[in-house]
Amino acid sequence: MRNKYSVFSLIKNALSYHENWQRAWKDPAPKKQYDAVIVGGGGHGLATAYYLAKKHNMNNIAVVEKGWIGGGNTGRNTTIIRSNYLWDASAGLYDHALKIWEGLSQELNYNVMFSQRGVMNLAHNLQDVRDLKRRTHANRLNGIDAIYLSTEEVKKFCPIINTSPDIRYPVLGGTLQRRAGTARHDAVAWGYARGADAMGVDIIQNCEVKGIKRNGDSVEGIETTKGFIKTKKVGVVAAGHSSVIANMAGLKLPLESKPLQALVSEPVKPIIDTVVMSNAVHAYVSQSDKGELVIGAGTDDYVSYTQKGSHQIVEGTLNAILELYPIFSRMRMLRQWGGIVDICPDASPILSKTSIKGLYFNCGWGTGGFKATPGSGDLFAHTIANDEPHKLNAAFNLNRFVSGDLVDEHGAAAVAH
Amino acid sequence: MFLINCPYCGERDQQEFKAGGEAHIERPKQPTELSDDEWAEYLFMRKNIKGVQFERWNHTHGCRKWFNMVRDTSNDEIKAIYKMGEKPPAQ
Numbered sequence: 351m352r353n354k355y356s357v358f359s360l361i362k363n364a365l366s367y368h369e370n371w372q373r374a375w376k377d378p379a380p381k382k383q384y385d386a387v388i389v390g391g392g393g394h395g396l397a398t399a400y401y402l403a404k405k406h407n408m409n410n411i412a413v414v415e416k417g418w419i420g421g422g423n424t425g426r427n428t429t430i431i432r433s434n435y436l437w438d439a440s441a442g443l444y445d446h447a448l449k450i451w452e453g454l455s456q457e458l459n460y461n462v463m464f465s466q467r468g469v470m471n472l473a474h475n476l477q478d479v480r481d482l483k484r485r486t487h488a489n490r491l492n493g494i495d496a497i498y499l500s501t502e503e504v505k506k507f508c509p510i511i512n513t514s515p516d517i518r519y520p521v522l523g524g525t526l527q528r529r530a531g532t533a534r535h536d537a538v539a540w541g542y543a544r545g546a547d548a549m550g551v552d553i554i555q556n557c558e559v560k561g562i563k564r565n566g567d568s569v570e571g572i573e574t575t576k577g578f579i580k581t582k583k584v585g586v587v588a589a590g591h592s593s594v595i596a597n598m599a600g601l602k603l604p605l606e607s608k609p610l611q612a613l614v615s616e617p618v619k620p621i622i623d624t625v626v627m628s629n630a631v632h633a634y635v636s637q638s639d640k641g642e643l644v645i646g647a648g649t650d651d652y653v654s655y656t657q658k659g660s661h662q663i664v665e666g667t668l669n670a671i672l673e674l675y676p677i678f679s680r681m682r683m684l685r686q687w688g689g690i691v692d693i694c695p696d697a698s699p700i701l702s703k704t705s706i707k708g709l710y711f712n713c714g715w716g717t718g719g720f721k722a723t724p725g726s727g728d729l730f731a732h733t734i735a736n737d738e739p740h741k742l743n744a745a746f747n748l749n750r751f752v753s754g755d756l757v758d759e760h761g762a763a764a765v766a767h
Numbered sequence: 768m769f770l771i772n773c774p775y776c777g778e779r780d781q782q783e784f785k786a787g788g789e790a791h792i793e794r795p796k797q798p799t800e801l802s803d804d805e806w807a808e809y810l811f812m813r814k815n816i817k818g819v820q821f822e823r824w825n826h827t828h829g830c831r832k833w834f835n836m837v838r839d840t841s842n843d844e845i846k847a848i849y850k851m852g853e854k855p856p857a858q
Contacts, residue, residue: 593815604811606788607840652786652824655817655841660768662782695811752807 352548355459374540375547380554380576384412386583386734387572389559389595391415392424393535394712394719395587396542396553397727398734403549405728406735411551413543414574416558420539423589423719426657426689428612428634428646430625431721432469432530434496436485439745439757440698441492446742447725448529454724460541462533463639467624469530470499470507472674474519474630482525489527499524508624510677517673519631532625532636538723562599562709569599569708585710585734590655590690592713599706603713604751605692608649609659610717611667613686617641621677631670643681645671649691649717659688691716698757701730701739702748710734711748769843774850775830787823789813790835791855817841821855 353359353372363371386402388395391413402408413419431451433444455461473479482498489496504524505513513521543553554576561573562584571580586595590607617640625636634646647667650659664686672679694700694714699722701712712730715722729743739747745757772778795801795809814820820840825833837846837856847856 591817593813594817597814597816602808602812602814604807604813605815606813607815607817650786652838653788653815653820653822653840654843656843660781662768692815751811752803754803 374544383580390587391419393723400546401731409550423689427720450724458541464533466531469625472628609688611647611659615643633670696756701743783828790821
């Protein structure tokens with residue numbers, strides 16, 4: 351039985367010096383056989399397991415993770431959550447996620463620190479202005495909150511932005527999604543892990559998948575560093591390493607894995623109470639609850655699995671940040687890191703069955719998967735449990751690269767990919 | 768970030784180059800005969816190897832010539848560089 355977190359449990363545990371908290375999840379050895387195995391213990395994988403158990407009564411399942419849960423891109427992103435995508439299919443997918451975010455802390459009994467502080471996207475040239483206005487209209491037609499801001503309104507909403515007309519990339523306007531915001535990335539992984547574990551899901555860490563066993567066109571199980579696990583359903587949620595797993599099963603995916611960088615500054619007092627994104631100069635900034643500026647940069651253009659990126663990418667981002675926010679000129683950066691993102695040719699994800707029965711892929715989230723974590727888990731669980739996609743992820747199938755029915759969010763999304 | 772030995776210009780910073788993706792994907796000889804599956808394979812499907820990969824690069828801020836590279840994507844170590852049209856080294 352899982353103890354509920356509450357103010358009373360906090361007081362009770364304070365009396366015993368916080369030494370008797372119950373483990374949030376067990377550390378089991380893998381069983382010989384499961385009804386389904388999720389490969390990858392990041393936010394998306396854990397959410398998938400959680401919804402498989404909760405909504406589809408699949409409790410004899412496991413999540414296998416080669417490192418520790420939430421240690422990949424879940425722990426490496428800039429935690430921005432928004433749903434202001436252009437196309438109907440994307441709007442449906444990302445707003446489904448945003449709606450779950452709004453009640454997630456209560457549902458999981460775990461504070462994921464979801465903060466709807468708004469996300470503002472800046473326009474720096476006339477084409478940006480036209481694109482952002484178009485997207486604002488598209489969002490509103492899809493029932494997604496979006497407003498277009500003039501330069502003066504941008505300045506009023508975030509006073510530290512330099513709106514001088516003579517800078518290299520002047521701010522000509524922007525969009526604002528007020529329901530958007532940030533969440534605490536670790537808490538999302540831990541909250542889903544705790545919730546899934548409570549329903550009987552085995553979360554197996556330090557267990558790397560080495561092979562996928564097939565019998566003709568069906569999955570029979572997976573070879574791991576902790577032995578063979580028999581299962582008829584394998585859901586792969588391995589982000590940048592999706593192609594590596596696909597190659598084990600003899601599949602090719604339309605993905606390229608590239609390093610995406612982010613960095614945080616030293617902590618300072620509250621200075622920016624929203625999230626500001628600028629596609630044109632590839633600079634995203636928000637402030638964490640600890641006071642650090644959280645800055646997102648761009649990807650390198652070559653395939654690499656090194657979890658580090660090029661110096662000039664960070665330099666370019668910081669140049670843009672300094673021009674937009676001259677007040678940050680004396681800030682020192684504390685940490686910089688890279689994550690490996692799996693990018694699709696149309697910059698939209700894949701949540702899909704494959705040509706192999708029982709093998710499912712949830713990948714291709716590229717540079718912006720964190721925001722979709724709850725929705726992705728929910729829809730992927732539906733796809734695995736029913737062997738059919740949900741109507742919200744039907745467009746995001748693997749077959750779209752054959753049919754040509756792409757969901758082309760490159761540049762059409764609020765962010766340059 | 769690494770140095771690349773351009774076969775025409777010599778060693779330069781990677782910043783001067785543009786990655787052109789997986790190498791040796793041959794353009795279909797009979798495009799009109801191709802099925803949708805074959806088009807998808809040619810246009811979109813990639814090996815995306817973690818390890819030694821054959822790829823194309825262009826020296827965009829230099830001689831602007833294309834060439835091939837063999838690179839270990841797990842540590843960005845360059846194994847070999849050879850010109851377009853040359854046979855890839857055995858790996």
